[in-house]
Amino acid sequence: MIDLHALTFTYPNQPAPLFDAFTWRVARGEFWSVIGASGCGKSTLLHLIVGLRAASAGTITVNEERVPRKQHRGKTGLVLQDYGLLPWATVRENIALGLRIRKFYGQADRRPTGADRRERSTVEFWLERFGLAALRDKYPAQISGGQRQRVAIARTLVLEPDVLLMDEPFSALDAPTREDLEQLTLDLYRETKMTIVFVTHNIEEAVFLGRKILVLGAPPHRSPPRVIANAGAGRAEYRDEAAFTEKARLLREMLKGA
Amino acid sequence: MRRRDILLAALALFAAWEIAALMLNRDILPAPTAVLVALVEQLPRGLGWHFVVSAWRVVASIALAVALATPAGLVLGQYPRVNRLVAPLIYLTYPIPKIVLLPIVILFLGIGDASKIAIIFLILFFQVLVVVRDASASLRPEILYSARSLGAGRRALLRFVYLPASLPAVLTAIRVSIGTAIAVLFFTESFATNAGLGYYVIVDTFQRIAFPEMYAGVVAMSLLGLLLYFVVDFLERKLCPYLFVK
Secondary structure: OEEEEEEEEOOOOOOOOOEEEEEEEEOOOOEEEEEEOOOOOHHHHHHHHHOOOOOOEEEEEEOOEEOOOOOOOOOEEEEEOOOOOOOOOOHHHHHHHHHHHHHHOOOOOOOHHHHHHHHHHHHHHHHHHOOOHHHOOOOHHHOOHHHHHHHHHHHHHOOOOOEEEEEOOOOOOOHHHHHHHHHHHHHHHHHHOOEEEEEEOOHHHHHHHOOEEEEEOOOOEOOOOEEEEOOOOOOHHHHHOHHHHHHHHHHHHHHHHO | OOHHHHHHHHHHHHHHHHHHHHHHOOOOOOOHHHHHHHHHHHHHHOHHHHHHHHHHHHHHHHHHHHHHHHHHHHHHHHOHHHHHHHHHHHHHHOOOOHHHHHHHHHHHHOOOHHHHHHHHHHHHHHHHHHHHHHHHHOOOHHHHHHHHHOOOOHHHHHHHHHHHHHHHHHHHHHHHHHHHHHHHHHHHOOOOOOOOHHHHHHHHHHHHOOHHHHHHHHHHHHHHHHHHHHHHHHHHHHHOHHHHOO
16 A cells, blocks of 8 residues: 655755645555656656655655665565666566665575575566566667566566556557557556556556546645546456546546646 | 787788888888797797786786776766765866876885886776766666665665676776876886886887897787787676677
8 A cells, every 4th residue: 555645745946846745545456547747746756655755744655664665675666668777787687686686685585595596486487477588688778668668567576566656667669569568567467466556648548557547737736636536447348448438538628627 | 890800900010011121121120020039039038027017017007996996986976966076176187197297106106116007097097987977977867766666775776787887988998098008107117117018128128229129029018908908808798798789
């Protein structure tokens, strides 16, 4: 569960806050879309939840743990539009990065051989699951955008996150690849029951994926948050249904009004 | 570049030299074959030792410069505030031709190995410092965000992100500085010493008018530079294979 309580955040050199006593709650296992125009603070919201930025007031807790999380470092997965892969590391090494960081800090199992074996099998599992096995020794520059994003997602899943934050992950991809990865995201959600927050500026994508949609207008964002219930999301057929078109229209109007 | 091409280029150089020597026909330009004979003869009789001394001095300087400039550059790249303090200092001292500091360095460190290593170190230190600083400051934020979201704190970022990101820059800095480093080494070895290739060429053979031996010393100095070049290339292929994939 993600709990934002009276969160206030202002960028340095900016007069008005981006979030002003903003309260928002995501229950465990929910799939949320977050939509808003560029520059409205969608990415900042995710950065705050993962602990990359610190709020000036208010609290953020993820699964009853204050952010930044001490005990469960790396348990909040973050997937970015730009992938953020290490260009000098192979696909396999990129996927293993989180585990290597854990080992570096000595958080892993004390028995080194067991940890190594588990690392290998976890990484192998995700390479297979994401269809990346044949690319394991390639560098990011050698693979396509869709494949890079698969690597980036696999890299977070290796750490068995309880929360997955996705920041416009498919915006740079062509339509077929994009739909492919949207379906993969839904499949993962069904398999893992993770809490997912998916940020996008694409109305159809927001409606297709999120069972609930948080609409961010122009900042500052205050409470109560504007939320659309979207119970039909999460099925491949949803795109062809009248309810889908209706929700998209509603969302478009809300964004225009904002 | 392929090895065969490099070999062909070397052969072409030697051929041009051979022709020039034949045409000039004077003892101040011995033929490359004569120089090669002198090189082989002189290697066990002192030239080899001078080569080792020079190589030691330049390698020690490189190692020292990399060992000190890399962490300093990483700090400057990650802490803009520290960089703002230090940047004007670097700006002022960077363009100073370090060789003019030689008399001062000799006053403080004496005429032994220490002053020679120190002066080459100064040249390399600034080169490496600046490229490591710039490489770590220009890292794409997405890489840092994602590594941090995977649990990396400052130490892990250094180990998994900043160090590998600045490695190619360090190797490039060494590569572009090797020429200057050896030129400076040659100069520092040309007086007040009795070991090193600079001594061998300027003091020993030149003054004895032993031309083939002198040329052998020049070739040895060139080989030293070439060898270091090869080592850097080899390290780059070993340590940064991602730079060479298609």
